[in-house]
Amino acid sequence: MEINLIPRARRLVERLGGLPFSAWPHEILDASRRIASPPPPALPENFRRLPHDAETIARDVDYAVFNAQAYRGFLEQAGDTLDGAWLLELGPGRNFGVMLTLACMGARVAVADRFLAPWEDDYHGRFYAALRQRIDRESIGQSLAPLDAVIAARDYPSAVLMRTTAGGEDLSAFSDGQFDAVFSNAVFEHVRDHARVFAELWRLTRPGGYGSHQVDFRDHRALERPLELLLLAPKRYRRTFDEYFGECGCQLRPREMSQLFECAGFHLLTQERPRQVDEAYFAGFLPRLRASRSAYREWPAEALRDLEVRYVVRKPS
Numbered sequence: 001m002e003i004n005l006i007p008r009a010r011r012l013v014e015r016l017g018g019l020p021f022s023a024w025p026h027e028i029l030d031a032s033r034r035i036a037s038p039p040p041p042a043l044p045e046n047f048r049r050l051p052h053d054a055e056t057i058a059r060d061v062d063y064a065v066f067n068a069q070a071y072r073g074f075l076e077q078a079g080d081t082l083d084g085a086w087l088l089e090l091g092p093g094r095n096f097g098v099m100l101t102l103a104c105m106g107a108r109v110a111v112a113d114r115f116l117a118p119w120e121d122d123y124h125g126r127f128y129a130a131l132r133q134r135i136d137r138e139s140i141g142q143s144l145a146p147l148d149a150v151i152a153a154r155d156y157p158s159a160v161l162m163r164t165t166a167g168g169e170d171l172s173a174f175s176d177g178q179f180d181a182v183f184s185n186a187v188f189e190h191v192r193d194h195a196r197v198f199a200e201l202w203r204l205t206r207p208g209g210y211g212s213h214q215v216d217f218r219d220h221r222a223l224e225r226p227l228e229l230l231l232l233a234p235k236r237y238r239r240t241f242d243e244y245f246g247e248c249g250c251q252l253r254p255r256e257m258s259q260l261f262e263c264a265g266f267h268l269l270t271q272e273r274p275r276q277v278d279e280a281y282f283a284g285f286l287p288r289l290r291a292s293r294s295a296y297r298e299w300p301a302e303a304l305r306d307l308e309v310r311y312v313v314r315k316p317s
């Protein structure tokens, strides 16, 4: 329905006005985009009630174990040991399963989230019990004590998991050079002030420490039209970003993110680019971008094609 509405409206207005789509007034284009995008949520995702059916719990357990094993593999490849290492996850989302699995593997762990998920018995009680069972069954960790402590307390004892609700912009809860590595997955596209966040990450990473950050550059309101957010003029974009609590994704493009890492002092070790824009969509998008009031309207096409980047960064020793 949503997808068919725009071409239909477009044909109608073109027939009435004889104007090509790229020459439509911005107000009409903005209105048609609004129709096609979901409305802003009432609350940030981490504060909405969580589904706790068996399928959701099993999927979330898989996700936590998969990421924890990937992070362990990353550290081992970098020549670091997990045992006793201090690890921080920025923007963990609805549960802290990744870091708690790494704690069961011997790491010391912390999380920071601008919207830190509160404990919900229906979801977290079930989730951590299922995670414990999986780690035990598959001998994934060396100790179940971190999860036992969380399950018993129905909360996160600070000796098991350090937490801060301040978000990446203010990580003053942690000390200079505390962390051997910082991880994030699908977080930096939701951040408003990257320069502040990266300065904080620099401060609390030890010399020679690592960062591994996956960023999804798509417009999260409609992933199949991944660049629509770029069409918004700067003021409108900032308003939209705030209305959606940042969940719409960001206008910032991969090369700007790389520059921000480098400006903070990090060395960029690798930038994997696993996802590019669909060329048919891109061909229709570019004329609309060129005719928009976007800050990106004159950007070269090749700088707009990458939709996902995995950055590995290092603070020089």
Ligand SMILES: C[S@@+](CC[C@H](N)C(=O)[O-])C[C@H]1O[C@@H](n2cnc3c(N)ncnc32)[C@H](O)[C@@H]1O
Residues within 6 Å of the ligand: 044, 046, 090, 091, 092, 093, 094, 112, 113, 114, 115, 116, 166, 167, 168, 169, 184, 185, 186, 187, 190, 191, 192, 246
């Ligand atoms: C799309 S979720 C990703 C959750 C999880 N990392 C995953 O892979 O499923 C984005 C997370 O980033 C958090 N976030 C948004 N802005 C943030 C900020 N400025 N600092 C820290 N976390 C932030 C959100 O609250 C949310 O938990």
